[in-house]
Amino acid sequence: MKSSLLHKILVLGLCLSVGACAFKKEDAEDKQRQELADVVTQQLDEKKEKIAFEGTLTKENVSVRFDENETPGSYNMVIEWPDAVGMMEVTLNGRVIGSFKEKSFSISTPHSQKYQIVLRAYATLQEGGGFLSSIGIEKEAHKDFILDGIYNLSKAELFKVNRAYLRKGSKIVTNGHNLEINTNKLYVEASDLIGNEYDRAQIATFPFDRKSINPNELSPGRISIIANQAFGDLMISMIGVTGYDAKLITETPAWKRFMQLPSKATKGSSGADGILTVPPECEQLPFNAKEVCKKLSVCLENPKDGNPGAQGANGLNGVNGNPGGNTGDLVIDIKNDSEFNASVYRKAGLGGMGSSGTPGQLGGDGGDPGKNPENRCKNAAQGPRGADGAHGKDGTRGPRGAYGQITTNIKLDKTDN
Structure with a gap:
């Protein structure tokens, strides 16, 4: 009897191992078979654990x-x-x-x-x-990223964590550096103040009033948010910096050349001198009388007025402002966003201001009048002063920056300015 029961157990064990048996609870015989199967299963589990452990701790059994x-x-x-x-x-x-x-x-x-x-x-x-x-x-232990306050990036950052928490009012400012948050779960704490954007958790490329201080800021990097699950309401501000202003014209090589010019343009040339003539009757007089007569010479041609001074050189045109900064790119990949919302505000940077043009060179002084011999002719006048050079045109404001690319697998509330 005992041998027969053992035989049944072995048969049932073989049957279980190859998956060829099905137990039904329709009668007493089937119930007995089920009980035997449970015994076999328990014995196999105990044997498996004993083989796995065998008195030695391993990375497989711990x-x-x-x-x-x-x-x-x-x-x-x-x-x-x-x-x-x-x-x-x-x-x-x-x-x-x-x-x-x-x-x-x-x-x-x-x-x-x-x-x-x-x-x-x-x-x-x-x-x-x-x-x-x-x-x-x-x-x-798993790593969490917990932000409470303002965090300014000074270099590219990757937060590869199990959980990321952004407290209400917290803010990450990338300052143009790449930012990636790669997490299993992203939690964004809700604001207590409805409608108050400053109390919302936020990620921004730059502050709204940021003016460019170096060319690298004109092309901010990428913001990437990758998560399996996300919860809450996140504000993302893609702000382009205002372009830096143009150089003052006084800082350019052209200004140095301009300053080598004299303060005034060339003076006008002098007018022709007046001309005296001896009366013809003097030639018919005796010698002594002739000499006296010559001293009574008359004006044949009046002296000429001086010639106009030269026109001054035109002033230098101002330099145009530099382009505004781009908004940067955004990548969002969230597998489960049923309890998450993201608002994206983009503002391309304004161009920098142009520099002012410079005044033109002063016109040259008028030429001196022609000489009036013995003051017997009508006096001539000083020549007119030359026209001043035209004032240089002011430089124009630089062009606005461009909107970056957005790649997302979730719906966004997007506003472009």
Whole structure:
């Protein structure tokens, strides 16, 4: 009878292993078969565990995991070992925590905490309670990113974390650097003030009033948000900086050349001198009388007015302002966004102001009048002053920046300005 029962168990065990049997609970015989199958299954499980353990702790039969707590930055470390262990001594970072009969141990831990775990296994009291084996394991708790306040990037940043928390009113300013948040879960805390944008958690490329201080800011990098799940309401501001103003014309090489010109343009040339003539009757007079007559010479041609001065050189045109900054690119990839909303505001940067043009060169002085010999002719006038050079045109404002590319798999509330 015993041999027959053992035979049935072996047959049922073989049947279970190849998956060729189905147990039905329609009669007593089927019930007996089910009970036998349960016995076989239990024996196989016990044998499997015994083979897996065999008195030696391994990474295959010992597990360490970190379960999430509701508190940001907090986890529960859980260590599990085979049921066959009678007593387990747990040491964390060189400190013996205790010995445990249970088949697991748990402890609350902060995120990113590193552990050197030493486990020493002892047999059950029925088996003598002797030392079996030990194992050393190094583990690190999952990392969280928790932002409460303003965080300014000074370089590209990658936050590859298990959970990311953005508190209400918190803000990440990328300052044109690449930012990637790659997380399992993204939590954005709700604002207490309805309609108050300043109390919302926000990611921004630059402050709204930022004026460019170097060319690298004109092409800000990419903001990437990648998550399996996201919760809350996030504001993303893609702000292009205002372009930097043009150089003052006085800082250019053209100004140096302009300053080498004299303060005034060339003076006009002098007018022709007046001309006297001797009356013809003087030639018919005796010698002495002739000389006296010549001194009574008359004006033949009046002196000429001076010629106009030269026109001054035109002033230098101002330099045009530089282009405004682009908004940068945005990538959002969230697998489950059923409890998440993102608002995107984009403002391309205004162009920088142009510099002013310069006044033209002063016109040249008028030429001197022609000389009036013996003051017997009509006096001539000084020539007119030349026209001043035209004032240079002011430089124009630079062009606005461009809108970057948005790549997303979720619906966005987008506003462009």
